[in-house]
Amino acid sequence: MTSLSIAEAAERTGLTAHTLRYYERDGLLLGEVHRASSGHRRYTDADLRWIEMVTRLRATGMPIRDVRRYAALVRDGDGNEADRLALLLAHRELVERQLAEVTSHLRAIDYKIALYENTLDKSA
Amino acid sequence: MTSLSIAEAAERTGLTAHTLRYYERDGLLLGEVHRASSGHRRYTDADLRWIEMVTRLRATGMPIRDVRRYAALVRDGDGNEADRLALLLAHRELVERQLAEVTSHLRAIDYKIALYENTLDKSA
DNA sequence: GTGCGACCTGGAGTGCACTCCAAGTCAAGG
DNA sequence: CCTTGACTTGGAGTGCACTCCAGGTCGCAC
Numbered sequence: 001m002t003s004l005s006i007a008e009a010a011e012r013t014g015l016t017a018h019t020l021r022y023y024e025r026d027g028l029l030l031g032e033v034h035r036a037s038s039g040h041r042r043y044t045d046a047d048l049r050w051i052e053m054v055t056r057l058r059a060t061g062m063p064i065r066d067v068r069r070y071a072a073l074v075r076d077g078d079g080n081e082a083d084r085l086a087l088l089l090a091h092r093e094l095v096e097r098q099l100a101e102v103t104s105h106l107r108a109i110d111y112k113i114a115l116y117e118n119t120l121d122k123s124a
Numbered sequence: 125m126t127s128l129s130i131a132e133a134a135e136r137t138g139l140t141a142h143t144l145r146y147y148e149r150d151g152l153l154l155g156e157v158h159r160a161s162s163g164h165r166r167y168t169d170a171d172l173r174w175i176e177m178v179t180r181l182r183a184t185g186m187p188i189r190d191v192r193r194y195a196a197l198v199r200d201g202d203g204n205e206a207d208r209l210a211l212l213l214a215h216r217e218l219v220e221r222q223l224a225e226v227t228s229h230l231r232a233i234d235y236k237i238a239l240y241e242n243t244l245d246k247s248a
Numbered sequence: 249g250t251g252c253g254a255c256c257t258g259g260a261g262t263g264c265a266c267t268c269c270a271a272g273t274c275a276a277g278g
Numbered sequence: 279c280c281t282t283g284a285c286t287t288g289g290a291g292t293g294c295a296c297t298c299c300a301g302g303t304c305g306c307a308c
Contacts, residue, residue, distance in 0.1 A: 006255070017255090018297055025258095026295095038304045040255050053236070056229040064295065081247075085240040088233060095230050099223065105180040106219050109212060112177070116209040123205075130285070141285090142267055149288095150265095162274050164285050188265065 002045065003034070009043040013051050020051070027068045028054055030075050050074075060095045126169065127158070133167040137175050144175070151192045152178055154199050174198075184219045 006017045013020070020041075023029055030050055033041045043051075057067050066087070073084045130141045137144070144165075147153055154174055157165045167175075181191050190211070197208045 016297080019295090021256090022296065035256095036304095038255075039257095040304080056232050058295095059229045060226050060233065081240050081243050085237065085244065088237050088240065092230065092233060092237065095226065095233075099226060099230075102184050102219065102223060105183045106216065106223075108180050109184065109216060109219075113209065113212050113216065116205050116212065119205050120209065140267080143265090145286090146266065159286095160274095162285075163287095164274085182265095 003042040004048070006041045006043070009041075009048065009051070012048055013055060015051070015055070023051070023054065026064060028064065028071050030071060057091070060091070061098065062091055066091070127166040128172070130165045130167070133165075133172065133175070136172055137179060139175070139179070147175070147178065150188060152188065152195050154195060181215070184215070185222065186215055190215070 004012065006020055009015075009020055010017045015023075024033055024041075029047070033043055033047055036042050054067055054071075057070065058064075062070075070084065070087050073080050073087070128136065130144055133144055134141045139147075148157055148165075153171070157167055157171055160166050178191055178195070181194065182188075186194075194208065194211050197204050197211070
């Protein structure tokens with residue numbers, strides 16, 4: 001169980017140190033990150049794994065507020081798995097709808113691109 | 125060529141009247157929307173088609189700033205098709221990367237979902 | 249024991265994309 | 279004429295997610 005400084009954790013997770021502190025302050029983590037005697041944060045593997053999950057949720061567009069809610073459920077421990085599942089399922093639904101929407105808009109943009117490529121071919 | 129009030133245009137485009145005014149003010153449209161003698165905006169079919177394109181660009185994550193740049197190119201007329209194409213191609217590239225990223229994060233979340241479904245199955 | 253670099257905190261600031269407000273205009277209905 | 283409702287404007291306000299700052303602490307190297 002290695003334990004990393006905030007700078008190292010930032011590098012591992014792809015977040016900034018600022019963001020790591022912000023997530024902790026805002027209740028997105030499972031608790032306070034352990035501190036060294038100096039008061040500096042020390043991130044465990046478990047911390048990093050959780051932060052990776054948070055990153056996945058954020059990268060798929062889940063608002064901070066909902067990540068916080070999910071974190072609260074996990075923090076509360078066993079017994080609310082159904083709630084966690086419901087939250088994740090709702091999120092997946094949303095993401096899939098968004099993926100479909102973006103894909104369809106992208107196709108329309110592709111069509112436009114093809115038009116421009118045609119125009120430029122002819123004029124060349 | 126019908127011509128619609130801002131409320132009607134809002135309904136057709138799925139944007140709010142506020143947003144339509146904001147887009148116009150911010151240079152995302154191809155020019156000032158025509159006004160009735162009362163000073164009220166009157167949207168033409170061409171306006172709506174352009175707004176639809178803006179909506180597609182926005183819905184795929186293009187920042188306002190870039191939509192404005194694209195609008196400026198179109199407004200400037202013939203001769204810069206290569207620039208427009210480059211802008212759209214760059215955008216497509218970005219969107220595709222994002223789609224891939226979101227999809228891969230979603231798969232990881234799906235895995236988590238499967239774990240919860242398992243847990244709940246067993247305990248049921 | 250002084251300087252340095254990495255870190256700490258509470259709180260303020262930033263950028264983006266809207267979103268809303270106050271005060272006013274206009275055309276139509278009663 | 280007066281009211282009503284849909285609109286106009288410039289500008290202020292909001293929500294989100296960071297991002298940064300000032301002032302301070304800690305432990306190590308010189």
